[in-house]
Amino acid sequence: MKLRYRWLAMLAIAAVVVAGIALYLMWEKALAPVKPPPPSSFGGQLTLRGARVVALGDCAVCHTARDGKPYAGGLALSTPFGTLYTTNITPDPETGIGTWSLEAFTRAMRRGISRDGHQLYPAFPYIHYTRMSDADIAAAYAYLMRRDPVVAKAPPNDLIFPLNFRPLVAFWNVLFLRTGPEAPESSRSAQWHRGRELVNGLGHCAACHTPLNLIGGEQWGKAFEGGVIDGWEAPPLTRLAHGPVPWTEAQLVAYLRTGISSAHGAAAGPMLPVTQELATVPPADVEAMAAYLFSLQQPASADSVKSGVPVADPAAIRRGSVLFAGACASCHGGKAPMQSIGDRPALATSSAIHAATPRNAIQMMLEGVPWQGEQALHYMPAFDAALDDAQIGDLALYLRATYSRLPPWDGVTQAVTDIRKGDAAK
Template sequence: MIRRPVVLAMAGVAIAAALAVAALLISKRAIAPVSPPPPSSFDSQTKLAGARVVALGDCIVCHTAKGGKPFAGGLPLATPFGTIYATNITPDADTGIGNWSLEAFTRAIRNGVSRDGHLLYPAFPYIHFTHMSDSDIAAAYAYLMTREPVKATAPANALIFPLNFRPLLAFWNALFLRPGEQQTEASKDAEWNRGRLLVNGLGHCASCHSPLNVIGGEQPGQAFDGGVVDGWDAPALNTLNAAPKPWTKQQLVTYLRTGRASEHGAAAGPMLPVTRDLATVPAEDVEAIAAYLLSLQKPVASSNAPRAVRASAAPLTAAQQRGATLFAASCAQCHGNASPMQSPGQRPTLAFSTAVNAGTPRNAIQMVLGGIAWHGEDTINYMPAFGDVYSNEQIADLLSYVRATYSQHSAWTDVEATVAKVRKENDAR
């Protein structure tokens, strides 16, 4: 009879051997480095097109650390498997992509393989970028290669075993990567096809707005059903017609370009910087995105007619009464009915708010905890943070009152516990 320690040792050897074989079979060839191309080698029109592509891809947000230089990397990206640090994509030859050829850059975009042959983690959304056109990839390359070179090395990733073994990503790619430029659908018009390319490719919207499986891949058949990103619920994009006031194309365009829709709410969390990038691209790009998203809507199961005030005759609970007092003290000036700041500030009634009508209180909690920071003269939306002002119980009371007063939906459960959980998650980032 073979003893258990021997069995475990044999299993360990077998696993190590399998990983070694996988490393040999899966290794990719390196592409020779090149001398950093001079900025003058790219024409102005290509660079201008590249600025548009990079903005649509939201590249600066993920590849810029807080307080860091643009595109120099170092931003920590929290995942269920540990922390990945965004890389430097400035044209620095030593720590960035300055010695990458267009061929190497294209391979990274299409296949998730670095210039030296190692596999990239799918926090870089190459499974969506792979659908980009060759001309868009070349334009992005030209734009990035003409940015300021910054010498900056990203910290080492901190991932759990065995996910820190990069060759295993080949198996992940076999499941989720379908490389190649996206083809147009002849039965659809040009705007729809453009929107489809931007949403499924450059914009990589499904990577945030879809549920993920246990290995971090998008759940098959559940694209745009909603997800969780950086502690925020990314709402479903295929039920926009089921909002208390269904989204129109113009409202969606306005929201995506300004961060605010007068009958839905304001962008916050990870979505806010996306809207700032989209504000810099031609309006027809955002109109195409909106047109495509609105074509994905599921049938509405029931009426969602909005109401601005509490319709139920049921009395407020003790917790909701405490919340009403907090609302009057801290929120009514901007969000109360007939508030003097509501009309000039274009603040929608909370009855229309996506966060207030959501299935979970997570986004409402995040808004109360962190608010929306002031960004100087370019500020569109601002909300003070109350995380240091109110306790978990007080925030739970406040949001219970708001939910009962402004939403048609049933009360959230375990709100105080969720507040504590969200605080803990935020502190760990």
């Protein structure tokens, strides 16, 4: 018993020490508010550069709520630790960043500290933005300060205890924040370095495409090996060239710039708005990102290339076939007019159908792809209200068995149920 108490005492002391370090590290001085700078104080060329930087950083994607004003925040981010709401980054002086100086903005981007000194939660990807150049940060600041101010206060975050205690973020930063740019590699091209700067820094691709550990930090040893974001699978980026349906660098560029690949499918879920932002930047930026990502490719594992005649529940396949004929064949059938218009992707090469899990195939059927106006070909109706869990499961099994030679997925109907529950909890 004495040994047990000794261990408990040591754990208590360790907890106090860790808390003390966290409290010390989180203590940051508030930076003085400034009078909102007039838009005319920022030059046109700097603002144009800022538009490019902000698009590459996906700022509008996270800082715009559904049906909300651009950059006014309020978007709910579902995490394993609860729900976070993004903040207002318009130049409103009361609810936005109108009173932030460039110094305050730079500190937030580099170290995750707000103007008033409190820690920002790492859902804001400052661990990646810290690699940005001073010039890019200044340009982003200029662009945001020239937006229309919007009065909008984000709802309070809903995080589990003790993660709702901000000082703990300081300790998290000790583990995961590495400030400063990455060292150059003399053997690499300028395009490769630009791609690495965008992918690892401003574009923060690893934030979604890398698995997280128990405390929400990226597992550095598994960089770009895939993750889950908002109920969608962010697929591995290290197997693009060696997956069941290999990508080419040119196909990846086209997908990132248009949101659609005739050989692999259409962007949906959290990736769709990212492609819409990348459509506005110079093609050379996207080409550099693709070049860097293709330098990371690893050979396919035995599991990912395993093939053979699928063995699935024949009754489920028959039911799925009937559902496909009634709900899907008019667009996705072999002789459907939509297959010959606009280079619409075929199911036989769909990345979602050839994925290791059914998650994205299920999500695509449940959520569809929203109407894009002039991009009408990039549209798919949602079937969440039209089909129940078993029907979505049967359809997924039918698609897997018909359009791939990979083994059937396990527990598909239960996966549909779980994904619906996750959506309902948001």
